[in-house]
Amino acid sequence: xxxxxxGVALAALASVTAGAASAEGYKIGISNxxxxxxxxxxxxxxxxxxxxxxxxxxxxxIAHRNTDAAGQLEDIRNLIxxxxxxxxxxxxxxxxxxxxxxxxxxxxxxxxxxDQAVTEPSAxxxxxxxxxxxxxxxxxxxxxxxxxxxxxxxxxAAGAGADNDRDVGFKKALAEFPDITVAQEVFTGWQQDxxxxxxxxxxASGIPFQGVWTSGIDNVIVDAFLESKxxxxxxxxxxxxxxxxxxxxxxxxxxxxxxxxxSVGGAGVELAIQILDGKKPESQTVLVTPDLWDNVxxxxxxxxxxxxxxxLDPNWPVSVSIPGWTTYTxxxxxxxxxxxx
Amino acid sequence: MSRALxxxxxxxxxxxxxxxxxxxxxAIQPGFGASGLESLARAALPFxxxxxxxxxxxxAGGIDLSVASMMAVASVTAAVLxxxxxxGAPTLPIVLAVLGLGVAMGALNGLLVVLTRVPDIVxxxxxxxxxxxxxxxxLNAPGGAADPALRAIVLGPVTLPFVPAAWxxxxxxxxxxxxxxxxxxxxxxxxxxxxxxxxxxxxxxxxAFRSGVAIGPVKVAAYAVAGLFAAxxxxxxxxxxxxxxxxxxxxxxxxxxxVVLGGVALTGGQGGLLGPIVAVFILRLxxxxxxxxxxxxxxxxxxEGTIMAVVVMAGGLIALRGRRA
Numbered sequence: 001x002x003x004x005x006x007g008v009a010l011a012a013l014a015s016v017t018a019g020a021a022s023a024e025g026y027k028i029g030i031s032n033x034x035x036x037x038x039x040x041x042x043x044x045x046x047x048x049x050x051x052x053x054x055x056x057x058x059x060x061x062i063a064h065r066n067t068d069a070a071g072q073l074e075d076i077r078n079l080i081x082x083x084x085x086x087x088x089x090x091x092x093x094x095x096x097x098x099x100x101x102x103x104x105x106x107x108x109x110x111x112x113x114x115d116q117a118v119t120e121p122s123a124x125x126x127x128x129x130x131x132x133x134x135x136x137x138x139x140x141x142x143x144x145x146x147x148x149x150x151x152x153x154x155x156x157a158a159g160a161g162a163d164n165d166r167d168v169g170f171k172k173a174l175a176e177f178p179d180i181t182v183a184q185e186v187f188t189g190w191q192q193d194x195x196x197x198x199x200x201x202x203x204a205s206g207i208p209f210q211g212v213w214t215s216g217i218d219n220v221i222v223d224a225f226l227e228s229k230x231x232x233x234x235x236x237x238x239x240x241x242x243x244x245x246x247x248x249x250x251x252x253x254x255x256x257x258x259x260x261x262x263s264v265g266g267a268g269v270e271l272a273i274q275i276l277d278g279k280k281p282e283s284q285t286v287l288v289t290p291d292l293w294d295n296v297x298x299x300x301x302x303x304x305x306x307x308x309x310x311x312l313d314p315n316w317p318v319s320v321s322i323p324g325w326t327t328y329t330x331x332x333x334x335x336x337x338x339x340x341x
Numbered sequence: 342m343s344r345a346l347x348x349x350x351x352x353x354x355x356x357x358x359x360x361x362x363x364x365x366x367x368a369i370q371p372g373f374g375a376s377g378l379e380s381l382a383r384a385a386l387p388f389x390x391x392x393x394x395x396x397x398x399x400x401a402g403g404i405d406l407s408v409a410s411m412m413a414v415a416s417v418t419a420a421v422l423x424x425x426x427x428x429g430a431p432t433l434p435i436v437l438a439v440l441g442l443g444v445a446m447g448a449l450n451g452l453l454v455v456l457t458r459v460p461d462i463v464x465x466x467x468x469x470x471x472x473x474x475x476x477x478x479x480l481n482a483p484g485g486a487a488d489p490a491l492r493a494i495v496l497g498p499v500t501l502p503f504v505p506a507a508w509x510x511x512x513x514x515x516x517x518x519x520x521x522x523x524x525x526x527x528x529x530x531x532x533x534x535x536x537x538x539x540x541x542x543x544x545x546x547x548x549a550f551r552s553g554v555a556i557g558p559v560k561v562a563a564y565a566v567a568g569l570f571a572a573x574x575x576x577x578x579x580x581x582x583x584x585x586x587x588x589x590x591x592x593x594x595x596x597x598x599x600v601v602l603g604g605v606a607l608t609g610g611q612g613g614l615l616g617p618i619v620a621v622f623i624l625r626l627x628x629x630x631x632x633x634x635x636x637x638x639x640x641x642x643x644x645e646g647t648i649m650a651v652v653v654m655a656g657g658l659i660a661l662r663g664r665r666a
Contacts, residue, residue, distance in 0.1 A: 034639070064638035069483065070581045073627070074384035078632040081370060081377045093483040096582035097550035100494075157586065164482045 025058025029079030040313025046266030049328035069096030076100035086110040086272035114268035134169030149210030150183035156215040173229040183209040196220035256294035267312030267325035302333030351604035380513035390574030391592035401563035402543035402609030403461035409589035410472035415575025420485025420585025447568015451561035485585040544610025561633040
């Protein structure tokens, strides 16, 4: 173990001296609390790629693990100890990490929350509009169902901030279609295997339904229909590469992908760099609006075809960049390398 | 005598390891000081209580997989009760009620283990889901509030009247809170007849029974104490975040790890609470060092696990040699 530490210490020492040579590069910290999820992995890769592409970041300190808000408090405080210039964080929830964010901004560190909002006013927020995400997809789905029938409502993780925001959007659309009922409401936990098993169970139970709304666990739902040879119903999912491919290739599948770019992480790094450079945005909050690509209209089909990319992991969102924010290339995000790697 | 020495030797070894890690941290991050210690202590707090809870049950020869879920129930209950009161919340009664709830949850776990005679691991696995669901029923999303006065209890370093602040700057309030809370429960318990019985049933249940120990009630008591510590852990989560968290955090396996690293035998009857709590601080400090060195996050988990395995194996080897000599 001593040797391990000695080796790591030596490497750390080397990177410190190398950093001193390259002068004024920024040191950026990253905190994320879901590991092993395609969307979050793309987010982290987008952060690394943008830091590299900007040419202004000397090093990244990444705290990336499965934990709760209390664990994220620890991670953010560790990043403060590491002396970073900015912290880009995907918050575990809106209120729970405010204390550490305040400590960071008090210490002069720029904090950007991506994907989900935080209520601490000193933080900048660059987030996908989660309420709009759910509303857009649910409204399209209910229209496809002819405004009546039962829908299977497959949510994300119980208690997660984004899931609650999406629930607001879904309920808003539901209120606009009084003849639509919810046949089943389940939490997939944003886990592929769990969502698939739930759909297999629902299909086996014989409960009648005319549509499926999923919170981003989508390609395995289509798989469940195909494997159990059940007649397809309209399905709404996210812009994950696997599902986008299915929308063009599975015969008889009617569906739509709603964009929820994981590359928002890269945009968050870019925003942090801009603020460090002295260019503050007009508002503390920047929202990325979702887009809907359906496989019914010509316009939607064209967008699906343009977005499909066989090189991507099927669990990654296909919207790998955000125009106006991210400057990395497709190869850079797939390589998933940050500065100094 | 030699057994006591060995047990204390293990804790002493852990303290030395902790100090060595502190020195290492200072070496790689010269700015590391009082504020670093303070944030380390606050991060360790929920882990330390979870570990104390687990350690008591393991010493009694059981295992409690529902520790993190009970923490979630305590956390959301406290946050829901304190919501809407602002600074004028009846905080003390709420804290006492939550601690009582913890005791009740733990006692129920213990009762089920004793009455059904189903193995501890199975009962508490089932109860893990029960408490998890209960927490979500109380609060379906992170929310609620915490009394700022309660949160301030663990914030910053200790300040004493007539003592210069510089003298106490290195002692975080969180450490004092942890030490007092654990000592108030554990020190009298360990010296009592009940404490002895907890060690006895963990060491050899049959022998304990033949010596007149009422195994069932002692086991229920051990689980109740674990529930009490879990409630403290849940309260510390709410104190840290200012909200209630219905989804259990990563405390269960971290607690098992710290218990093993802290010198408590998983077979029961051996060890104490000091070792596991020092182990919690070691594991948190390793996490800090890995962040400071910006080690690849996927490698981080491997390093944490490796350190644990190496320390436990090395400790076992040393103990073995000690016995031969």
